[in-house]
Amino acid sequence: MWKVRLLALLMTALALPAAAQSPADLKPTPPAQVPAASEAPASAPAPASTLTKADVDTWLDGYMPYALQTGDIAGAVVVVVKDGQVLTQRGFGYADVKEKKPVDPAGTLFRPGSISKLFTWTAVMQQVQAGKLDLDRDVNDYLDYKIPPAFGKPITLRHIMTHTPGFEETAKYLLLTDPKLAKPLGEAMKRWVPTRIYAPGQIPAYSNYGASMAGYIVERVSGEPFAQYIQNHIFTPLGMQHSTFVQPLPANLAGGMSKGYEQASKDPQPFEIIDMSPAGALSATGADMAQFMIAHLAHGGPLLDKATAEQMYANANTPYPGLPAMGLGFYHEDRNGHRIVGHGGDTDVFHSDLHLFIDDGVGLYMSFNSAGREAAAHVLREHVFVDFTDRYFPQPKPELPTAPTAKEHAQVMAGHYVSSRGSETNFMRLFSLLGEAQIVANDDDTITVSALLDAARVPKRWREVGPWLWQDAEGKERLAAVVKDGKVVMFSIGAYAPIIEFVPAPGSLNAGWITPVMAVALGVLALTALSWPVVALVRRRYRYNPGITGRTLILHRATRAAAWLVLVFVLGWGLMLSVINHGVDALDGRLDIWMRLMQLVLLATIAGTVAAAWNAYDIATRGGRRPWTTAWAVLVALSLVFFVWAAINVKLLTATLNF
Template identity: 35%
Template structure:
């Protein structure tokens, strides 16, 4: 082991003139002084410093650290300054490039074949696979596994070993491996397990011995050790209220469990930019590091997504440069690291509260400051897309990771109009299926030999979206039915779980269990494998979905250990559950606990005994649901007055009414202003 410190004496470092002078105020400064002045100006902005708890930033260039500095407080109560050398943060998904680096070390030693079948490295565990094509190790690194589930809901009870976690939560391959990109937490967990199996060491021990220790990353680990605990910056919510400490599960989480400091991350960045070497310590061969910086998956050559372990997103801010990056989000902590291998430069930012997004603005400022765009915007390289081609792309698209995120694509006057959660966009493109919207955001389509058509926009980096096929008709829902549009939309999305069924039974009463299962299917999260929290759901075919909804904080039950799964769903229950579902934004977490305090804040009942029924007029627990119904325009024409609303809310919910209500909300989600208003109720 060669513990090495990255030199902080930067007087000899020189940057190319066009970058040093990108900001007139930087003239005459050393690179270190100029970088500090740049970062100071960003954090002096009122919209940044007034909401921030604490943050650490790092800038590296040509094998040296140009800047590592803290802003604000790591601990608000103790007024402990954020310190890049001492303050430890949860890195969340920024763990993934470290995990990938560990796997690539074993690959360059010939112990792992990137073209090999994942099954060969799992011992007695098996990967269910419905495609007939092998899941290869490289698919784990590029998030192209084809898994049916790549995320799980809520939290788990620990401690839980990595092997036990993999064994319990193994998903199924349902899409041809390598075909489509979908952000994949489980793929990174599998990478860590393969490292553990092949090396014969525990995952965390291997990373410490072969990455952290050689690079001198003394304050980094995949476990919150007694040594790191006093250094951990407390997590704060959006109002800078303390979030209680928590552990992640599995105990060593390859996909999101790393803890580190700004100074340690600087060492990791410099090593990668130096071809796998920091001082006298080498963690990767030069050619291996280069392969990790080379794009391996792209929906279009001009819009790459993945290398082996790094991502490439928000291309509109890359200013024509090759940028690889990785961000992380876990409750109370948000991080982002980006590297420009062609320039041996990069940056890093982490902060410990739920403030508005700082990472993208800081990255954009960095790129405009050091690598300003030269010349005009996007150039058309091929002939414009024909109207025939554009018509072929028309349809409704569904994100692979978040099934409730939809896009509607329509061809008009030689262009495409796309409606999504950020509004309506006009796309102009060429025959290669590369497009740009009116703000220069790139987008692309890809037509596969399997008959699938995929869509991706750089502003929506979670996954590609697939074009939906027309749903099979129900015998009892004709096209003339007033709710046919909503019913068939949800069938397209797989919300009912009734593939092959020919009847919908639109006027039957929906049960609490059926409604809950519909929402979980739309979340894209794996049904829970945890024991049921409600004793009366153990025999229900929807037990796993109910447990998932409980872990997400979407349902809380009828009383101590009681859910009443077969009880008819009332409209008040429905709107209250929908309000919690909308607020929670399921599918975004990376192993953090479910949102705490929902019930206490009036969002609903809880398993300890606060009822969720609507046999009586709305009580305090249902106020949020009532406000949500009003904001969403869910009241029928006859229920404008309060008394009529109470009577309407107390009635059972039919299957058609549930479909109409959820369908309305999904379409509203495609209108940014309307959805934002719903989340404010």
């Protein structure tokens, strides 16, 4: 559900300024016609393997055990369905490493994370089908609290199901380990309504809050608590007897729950509680997930009528021609000429994917109970999907020529970008600065994107095969850009395009200049702070009295104290980020007091900055000072001013601690 290691937070929880363009302004420049496979030389694919239980099992047996071992992943479940039947369901590794308890696909529960949203979206469409919900009606009509007006447009369920309601990201209380902190769904939703930073329908920005609000709307219009609604209207009709949204787990299911691990070689983590449960609280066995896939592959099965189900799979928002679209809740992952819809999911320790080859009657589900070494589970699940598709649904890959605009467009693309999924009003704006992506134009007219790595953790090279359309070296992924008046508005790759975009970093968040200036400023302030006691000791040792008294002495000391406060502030936030990196459950309010303490330190630093500016002015206007002394005083003052601006700019000083 959430990218919960700090590196992943820096990659995906980045903020954008509230944009002002209308949907028409964001209309992408149409890409040039890319030659079809029949019009360009193509590399012949390997012959398609027959999709049988024997073949899939043999393939998985040669794939999974070694991958789990080398990735330090404790266990996994993989399920394949075909033509309304379970083709195979396999458990690999351990549900409990210490007890050597193997994963049982029929009895071991995993946490599918954001795949839970597919159950929420299905519930919404059931209520649409029943005439109780309208996808294009203001959601405020269904709520017992109000979404504040913004941009002159209401939010609708269609916006929410396409991740275009415009909410900034939320993180506080999303994942808990203490059941006492959990709130009923309605209370969780009303804790804080995130700010709307985009106009509805404008820019896709994945939103857990939006999905949870949809679940709360289902609860209100149905008159049933959300978890009970899913039990009555999805689990029971499908015979999913080992699935629940209840947290902590009911006694009859708790014994089957897999342990969750950061790595198999480390101790297991506590059971994760998702406070906004419709976004990711599901616990389920692989066998039960098979029944959910079978129902949707039957165009809704017993859950939805065919017309309603097809609305979910049809293209509802296409940010880029040439890249997959967003359905209603499902996002497209189309490959090799096949229509594929699905969803991924992450908690802190569980990592999952579900893929439906909607016109082929085939479904693939996998879940891992560990992130693994260097996030190995993320790489593994991507490769399982791609290799499964290429094995059973191969397609010739045309050898596309490099576009004649490659050099020019690579230079236009070069720069710093932030993710549309982020925050503007709280400290998570810091992640935009720390984790933004940089595009570099290479000498061979390709581009590299710092945030898009291959399995070896090396940035991929992207070759332009049509105007504003790039392909990676393996021909397995595409990248596209929306360009207006010769400037990049946003770009993404096929895997992200329906839900997350990258947009040019504004000057106030551009690490290209902020990072080096910050490095110089911190260096100056560190030297100033550390030299203060050293100089004092030397003066005492040699009984030297510089003759500084009165206001001059006060300003001198206040400047040095401000430098020390900066070091305390940086250390304090560094420690808090380290705690968050250990587990996002730390964002359950326990850090609030430390955030407030750091804000007090920052306020004191602001006062010290005023003193430093006064000190620099005093030294510069007072005669008899050496030029070096004046220059250093000015440099220290400027460093403090820049640091204070940067801290306020990334919202490390706020009236509230909502995020």
